[in-house]
Amino acid sequence: MPAPTKAQIKPIVEGAFAAKGFTGENAGDLAEVIAEGIAQGLNLFAQQMMVAPGIPAPPPAGPTAAPGMLI
Numbered sequence: 001m002p003a004p005t006k007a008q009i010k011p012i013v014e015g016a017f018a019a020k021g022f023t024g025e026n027a028g029d030l031a032e033v034i035a036e037g038i039a040q041g042l043n044l045f046a047q048q049m050m051v052a053p054g055i056p057a058p059p060p061a062g063p064t065a066a067p068g069m070l071i
Contacts, residue, residue, distance in 0.1 A: 003042035010035040 013031040022030075 003046040004039060006032070006036045006039040009038050013038075 010031055013035045014028070017027055017031055
């Protein structure tokens, strides 16, 4: 699953601004910059995320983390 884009995050940031009462001429620009920073951070995390291989075990041994665990 890809990381959310700036366009997907911006309405959330604008909603948070409205809930806190942030207003001003450049409030939309600030929301766009914050959304872009969050989107870039999530994208970087998603690209560098690794999953360790897991070994599924039969039921007597108990459940395991298959196919892997997040490192």
